[in-house]
Amino acid sequence: MNTIKKYFSKCILAIKHILAKNHIELIGLRRRPAYEGEKDRFSYQSKYHQFEIKPEETVLDVGCGAYPFPLATMLVDLYIENTVHRQEDLRTDGKPFRVADINQLPFEDKSYNFVYCSHVLEHVDDPKRACTELIRVGRRGYIETPSVMTDVLFSWAKGMHKWVTFIIADRIVFFEYNERLIQGTRNPYWGESVFSRRFHPLQNVFYNNMDIFNNSMLWWDYFNYSVFYLDGRMEHSKFSPGNYQP
DSSP states (O other), X not given: OHHHHHHHHHHHHHHHHHHHHTTOOOOSSSBOXXXXXXXXXXXXXXXXXXXXOOTTSOEEEETOTTSOOTTXXXXXXXXXXXXXXXXXXXXXXXXXXXXXXXXXXXXXXXOBSEEEEESOTTTOSOHHHHHHHHHHHBSXXXXXXXXXXXXXXXXXXXXXXXXXXXXXXXXXXXXXXXXXXXXXXXXXXXXXHHTOSXXXXXXXXXXXXXXXXXXXXXXXXXXXXEEEOTTSOEEEOOOBTTBOOO
């Protein structure tokens, strides 16, 4: 048995040498490693942003879903059960939780020191209302949405996302998806490769570049928004220091 194992080991090494010499890579020969951001979002978000939240501060997570913000003191989500918008089970991690709509948050003005909203705004019907509610209840906060590259490569936006977004300075820009762009590449290869249980080089590409596969921004007092609709309508906020009341 040992002789057979040694023989096969030599064969594998020889094959690897030949493949490497010819710049050929065999994919899926080993299990995938663990990646930051695979089971939570905070692990990669904290690499790119300094949240600087004090222990005594109140923190609201709007749309906690399956990835609650670990520094939150209150969680809200529109859904308890899984939906087309969230196919993973709701998690609260023992934190206070309320069912609430981002368009009508049941909290007083500026009642939270920090408002966290990750992977929610791309789903909403009314970005203007959602953004003004975040500004209304929070003194500062964080927003994150998937980039157009993510939606297009994974081809998962159709039936789930309504907006493709960009962040420029203190402004999040919403473009209403058209029928073609929302379909993405119409190919499952990217998603199957990234989420495979076996190693694929695209996993490194995705998990090591979460800052470009997502749009994200910390904000203080307010942030601005622009919304572009398919029918040609446009809406723009003009908040400024001292003038950010919705």
